[in-house]
Amino acid sequence: MTIRRAVVLFGHGARDPEWANPMRRVRERLLAKADDVAVELAFLEFMQPPLAEAIDTLVANGATRITVVPMFLAQGGHLKHDVPDQVEAARRRHPGCRIDQALAVGEADGVADAMADYARHCVERD
Amino acid sequence: MTIRRAVVLFGHGARDPEWANPMRRVRERLLAKADDVAVELAFLEFMQPPLAEAIDTLVANGATRITVVPMFLAQGGHLKHDVPDQVEAARRRHPGCRIDQALAVGEADGVADAMADYARHCVERD
Secondary structure, eight states: OOOOEEEEEEEOOOSSGGGGHHHHHHHHHHHHHOTTSEEEEEESSSSSSBHHHHHHHHHHTTOSEEEEEEOSSSOOHIIIIIHHHHHHHHHHHOTTSEEEEOOOGGGSHHHHHHHHHHHHHHHHTO | OOOOEEEEEEEOOOSSGGGGHHHHHHHHHHHHHOTTSEEEEEESSSSSSBHHHHHHHHHHTTOSEEEEEEOSSSOOHIIIIIHHHHHHHHHHHOTTSEEEEOOOGGGSHHHHHHHHHHHHHHHHTO
8 A cells, every 4th residue: 555644743823823824834845845745734722723633634635654743842741741642542543544743843953953043143144 | 342242042931841952952053153142041931041031141241232032933922022022121221232032933944944854854764
């Protein structure tokens, strides 16, 4: 059977509707880099859809391997406790789909380096 | 007078003490890229010090230009309302120091690109 890969970019969510714009930009960039991967956004609170709904949608559309990529600055209580519980519940609902939770984006070396470059740019531009 | 530049890496904060580790790594990388810049961490809640204290410390140590770089995924209510108020209060306390608030790191193109690269890496590594 063909593996059909998908990513959920999973963010905290906020009351301000503009808050999700950077996640939408990351989604566009990811699709440009990997056009055979389905990419959905999902949120812990304030915004729609929740993680369970995004996963169910991807599986309904044929995904057989889903990676949940937390758009968080760091691993914290949500990512250590609440989200693994939600991922485990999704695995039970979808035994034919492999579902993994990655480390928070802020824990990645390349992201830390880009953040440091941005901070340096902020200081040097004036 | 010599300009003495400083950066505050300003994060939300969390109950989990490990949550600040990525901010500490960004601080190390920034110091490696710009060793003439003083860099302090500060937090909105749960962690110490608050923004006002970090700014006061930098000014006491001679900073004359401070850039507050929000370690947030996106501009949201905190960065649009609460933090500008805190920055304005700090300006009034320190009229000899220029203090600016940058856009959230997650709004930077280079950071969005690094996040998309990380997400792609998560999908492709297995």
